[in-house]
Amino acid sequence: FKALLFLSAGALIYSLHHQHNIFKMGGLLKKLPVVAVSFAIGCAALASLPFTAGFVSKELILAQVVASGHTGLWWAAILGAFITAFYSARLFFVVFLGKTQLSPNAMPTKSMSLALVILSVLSLFGGIAPEGLKTLMPQQDAEGLSTLHHWLPIILPFIAISFAWWMFKTKRFGKPVASTYMQAVHRLLKSGWAFDDIYQTIFVSPFNTLCQLNKDDLIDSFYRLIEKTSCTLHRTFSQFQNGQLRSYNASLIIFCILAFAWFISGELIL
Structure with missing residues (x-):
């Protein structure tokens, strides 16, 4: 499903004058239906919604974490799953359901559409093992899972998607931040947790200096x-x-x- 998301994003960028800013997109559900449906399936699998390939893999990973006894890691994974479902839903809502700002100048080619359809089918049904549908909803006592450990990962993505839908309908996405503290947090997040600056300081700048000395x-x-x-x-x-x-x-x-x-x-x- 990650390949599906990458290819869907590529088809989207190809159709929109190579635009990368999602807040300059919107209203593309009817204009790019194949891309929209494949994007929705990819986001659903990334958010680990039930009956998708992402749900199966997430369940297995979380079950192993519970079995290992690392409760803190399990809660960290749950938090990550919530954030993933939230930003996946935000991405789909803003790009395909938002206000139309940019019309496609080209449609995805037939080869692109065919690849999207194939990857969409695999993202939906790729987690079904030969044993049948029971692999999609493993038994609760298979790994000694409690009710919380079993149901919270299933319910949480729907809560995250509902929260993203509420923020989308109230036009909170892309809205300027008023608080000085939140502006600083926003700058930090937008800079990618300042990793680019850290890499520039630790690796790139010293390497350039050595190159200048050794030229x-x-x-x-x-x-x-x-x-x-x-x-x-x-x-x-x-x-x-x-x-x-x-x-x-x-x-x-x-x-x-x-x-x-x-x-x-x-x-x-x-």
């Missing part, structure tokens, strides 16, 4: 010598290509004289 080593000097030699030869021989007929005639005469002199000198030696 005059023997290997670079050798290649720069080749570059300068090529440029010098280019400037020298390009003077003969000046578009003036008298220069071409003079060059021809000079080379003929040199060739004749070389021929005569060779004859004299022999």
